[in-house]
Amino acid sequence: MTTALLAAGVLQLADRLADIGPELIDEYWPLVKRLGWFLGVALLVTVPGWYLLVPSVSRIVRHRNRNNPTLEQAIARHLRLIVVVFGIAVGAAVAGFTGFLTDSAIVIAAATLALGVAAQSVVGSFVSGTVLVADPEFNVGDYVKWADGEGTIRSITLRVTRVQTPDGELVTIPNDVLTKQEITRPFGHGHFQVVQYVSLSYDDDLEAALAGLETAAEGLEQSLDAPSPQVYVDEFGGDAIVARVHYWIDEPDRREVFAARSTFARSAKQRLEAAGLTIAPAAKRNLQGAIEVADAA
Incomplete structure (x- = not known):
């Protein structure tokens, strides 16, 4: 059954082709030529862009962002789309298929405006992404x-x-x-300064406490010799003297900074307590007033 239907269809197609005369061929031959020019020019533009331009840009992006294959794939995908659209546009222009653009300028302008409004946020993110990619x-x-x-x-x-x-x-x-906002990159710019605050008792020897804090900072494995650690009196609080300790670490990441702060805190506590000095003394408050006791009877 299927074979018979297929044979009948082939016979009908052969009959129609037989009816095509020289006049019909002459009528459609210019369109065939224009289609040939369109396909030829479009392929001539698209193929080199697809197999030469896109791989070259991908290699540059891969070298620039070795740990980000997602970015490389996204740029390659968008660039291929641009190459195809550009090839189609050039092919249409060479083949003479651009006349409809002038005939439908108002419709195309309205469609472009609607598309631009609808895709405003996407286009904004796309442009911003290009800016971020270009930022070293x-x-x-x-x-x-x-x-x-x-x-x-x-x-x-x-x-x-x-x-x-x-x-x-x-x-x-x-x-x-x-x-659209300020972005801070705290790490990765060479030396990083760590600042820590320590509360000291008014009753203790201030110079001995400051010397103990400086020694604790100098004893850190991560601490640099130059610039050397520094210790300052930052303020006189209501219950304690606040000391400010500065020391520097070379090219740390966030975990290394936390590790250094923790190591310094433990070392400072051990040194000051061994010297009989008090860290973060308890707050003292003077209470004034009277207490009345009611008669139980």
Whole structure:
């Protein structure tokens, strides 16, 4: 049954082709030529762009962001789309298929306006993503702070950036949000200064306490000799003298800073307690007033 239907269809197609005369061929031949020019020029533009331009740009992006394959894939995908659209546009222009653009200018303008309004946020994030990609100080693995949070950059795409917070959460942030506000990169710029505050008792020897804090900072494995650790009296509080300790670490990340602060705190506590000095003395309050006792009877 199926074979018979197929044979009948072939016979009908042969009959129709037999009816095509020279006049019909002459009528459609210009359109066939224009289609040939369109396909030829479109392929001539698209193929080199697809197999030469896109791989070259991908290699540059891969070298620039070795730990971010997501970005490389996103750029390659968008660039292929641009190459195809450009090839179609050039092919249409060479083949003479651009006349409908002038005939339908109002419709195309209205469609373009509607599309632009609808895609405003997406385009904004795309442009912002391009800016972030081009910024050499914004890379996968960097620890950054912005107005709404902080964390380590895990991936950068042309639309969003994904950041892992200190609590382990993965936050997806539109790129236009990041480019509209100040971004701080506390680590990764050479020497990093760590500042810690220690409360000391008014009753203890201040100079001995400051010397003990300086020795504790100098004894840190991570602490640099130059600049050397420094200890200052920061303020006279209501219950204690607040000392400020400065020391420097070379090229740390966030965990190394936390480890150094913890090591310094333990060392300072041991040294000051061994010297009979008090850290963070208890608050003292003077109470005044009278107490009335009611008669139980």
